[in-house]
Amino acid sequence: MESPTGGFLILLGIRPQDGGTAVGVFECSASSLRYEIVIPKATRTERKKVRDVLQQGGDPGCPRHGPDFRLVRAGKNLVCSNCGVAYARV
Numbered sequence: 001m002e003s004p005t006g007g008f009l010i011l012l013g014i015r016p017q018d019g020g021t022a023v024g025v026f027e028c029s030a031s032s033l034r035y036e037i038v039i040p041k042a043t044r045t046e047r048k049k050v051r052d053v054l055q056q057g058g059d060p061g062c063p064r065h066g067p068d069f070r071l072v073r074a075g076k077n078l079v080c081s082n083c084g085v086a087y088a089r090v
């Protein structure tokens with residue numbers, strides 16, 4: 001991803017927030033400025049999709065990243081490690 005100052009934005013990490021949203025932290029390679037991008041929380045449709053798979057005893061993937069990206073347990077939530085969004089409670 002290109003940054004407004006001419007460098008590249010490097011993903012430093014994803015911080016899951018209370019309430020199901022997440023914040024992506026990026027650093028610009030040219031200016032070392034940091035940017036935070038808020039990732040919106042799971043929609044009702046996305047949560048339902050994950051719940052359906054769980055009820056069938058399956059291993060749900062991230063509704064945004066696809067089935068190759070498994071959701072992982074983080075406390076009481078099932079979270080995608082790529083977008084940091086919580087899609088279900090366990």
Ligand SMILES: [Zn+2]
Pocket residue numbers: 062063064065069080081082083084085
């Ligand atoms: Zn994801």
